[in-house]
Amino acid sequence: MTIRWGIAGTGRMADTFAEELRRVPGCVVSAVGSRDRDRSYAFAARHSLSGNGHQFRAHGSYLDLAGDPDVDVVYVATPHPQHKAVALTAINSGKAVLVEKSFTATLTGAQEVVAAARDKGVFAMEAMWTRFQPAVAALRDVVGTGRLGELVGVQGDLFAYREFDPTDRLFSPDLGGGAVLDLGAYIVSFAQMLLGDPSEVLVRGSSYPNGVDASASFLLNHPSGATATVMCALSAEGPGRMIVTGTKGWIELHPRFHHPTRFTVHRQGVLDHDYDLMPMGRGYTHEIIEVNQCLANGLRESPIMPLDDTLSVMATLQTALDTLGNPQRDVDPG
Numbered sequence: 043m044t045i046r047w048g049i050a051g052t053g054r055m056a057d058t059f060a061e062e063l064r065r066v067p068g069c070v071v072s073a074v075g076s077r078d079r080d081r082s083y084a085f086a087a088r089h090s091l092s093g094n095g096h097q098f099r100a101h102g103s104y105l106d107l108a109g110d111p112d113v114d115v116v117y118v119a120t121p122h123p124q125h126k127a128v129a130l131t132a133i134n135s136g137k138a139v140l141v142e143k144s145f146t147a148t149l150t151g152a153q154e155v156v157a158a159a160r161d162k163g164v165f166a167m168e169a170m171w172t173r174f175q176p177a178v179a180a181l182r183d184v185v186g187t188g189r190l191g192e193l194v195g196v197q198g199d200l201f202a203y204r205e206f207d208p209t210d211r212l213f214s215p216d217l218g219g220g221a222v223l224d225l226g227a228y229i230v231s232f233a234q235m236l237l238g239d240p241s242e243v244l245v246r247g248s249s250y251p252n253g254v255d256a257s258a259s260f261l262l263n264h265p266s267g268a269t270a271t272v273m274c275a276l277s278a279e280g281p282g283r284m285i286v287t288g289t290k291g292w293i294e295l296h297p298r299f300h301h302p303t304r305f306t307v308h309r310q311g312v313l314d315h316d317y318d319l320m321p322m323g324r325g326y327t328h329e330i331i332e333v334n335q336c337l338a339n340g341l342r343e344s345p346i347m348p349l350d351d352t353l354s355v356m357a358t359l360q361t362a363l364d365t366l367g368n369p370q371r372d373v374d375p376g
């Protein structure tokens with residue numbers, strides 16, 4: 043069974059994803075959709091997609107992509123505020139969707155997409171590639187064996203300094219700008235993957251002159267008593283690492299934790315143990331493999347990145363946006 047992918051958007055992430063799809067057996071880039079047909083053609087030419095043994099189509103709208111009968115799953119690679127509209131268009135045409143992080147720009151937008159996917163009975167997943175990295179999968183296994191004892195906390199950061207430019211997607215209020223949606227999704231998703239849903243979310247941070255958040259520090263309290271203290275910023279540099287602490291030991295997930303190749307397990311009275319696990323390609327291949335396998339097996343959600351987890355992360359991110367006064371909304375691509 044060959045899974046036929048359609049790509050919505052022709053930007054940087056769409057380029058990366060098209061290259062990564064080539065590395066994965068059992069699937070093909072079948073079509074691309076853009077707001078502008080010329081950009082679709084340019085994308086096809088850039089990636090030599092015509093003449094790859096399958097008929098390839100370059101569409102001049104996301105609607106046409108969604109209606110393409112030779113597409114099984116649409117990868118949504120637009121800015122966050124456009125994710126909801128593009129995903130809903132695909133879902134309503136009966137397509138499975140893989141939606142880039144952050145899943146949407148708002149919690150209510152995420153709830154609408156999830157409800158639509160469940161209603162239609164189609165597969166949907168957030169493209170949180172971190173969860174599928176071999177090193178992160180192995181870390182989950184180590185935690186699952188109980189070698190760390192009871193989990194007590196997660197601490198860490200994801201910083202990526204960028205010069206402030208209000209026209210850039212990263213800083214534009216209209217394009218989902220800010221550290222919370224671009225980087226916060228990673229730190230919150232990682233913490234909640236291990237500790238579950240928080241019972242209390244506290245956020246402090248800073249903003250740029252246009253109101254878009256520059257940095258955010260999260261304190262997540264969990265019913266078990268465990269806490270996560272995680273921080274992200276576009277206005278500062280930092281290592282990008284995670285520490286997972288338990289009653290009997292701790293793990294350092296080495297930078298950059300959102301696509302790591304190494305972690306170290308430290309336990310009292312036991313020699314430190316390094317785990318080295320390289321991803322295939324640039325690391326996006328693993329989420330592609332997950333989607334292909336889920337579709338081949340008739341699953342509607344990934345057990346590793348289920349939709350309830352996405353909604354829980356989006357609830358935390360929404361609290362951060364509200365606290366920091368970054369009013370986001372989901373919009374049509376235009």
Ligand SMILES: NC(=O)c1ccc[n+]([C@@H]2O[C@H](COP(=O)([O-])OP(=O)(O)OC[C@H]3O[C@@H](n4cnc5c(N)ncnc54)[C@H](OP(=O)(O)O)[C@@H]3O)[C@@H](O)[C@H]2O)c1
Nearest residue numbers: 051052053054055076077081119120121122142143144375
């Ligand atoms: N997982 C990761 O490692 C990773 C890394 C980077 C980005 N991302 C995510 O991927 C998504 C896209 O990021 P990117 O860096 O690829 O962005 P980008 O380079 O700006 O590309 C976004 C694309 O979205 C389409 N689009 C639709 N409506 C748009 C609008 N109103 N304004 C601008 N573009 C619009 C455009 O394609 P057309 O003009 O062809 O329609 C554009 O090329 C974001 O959600 C981001 O968080 C993920």
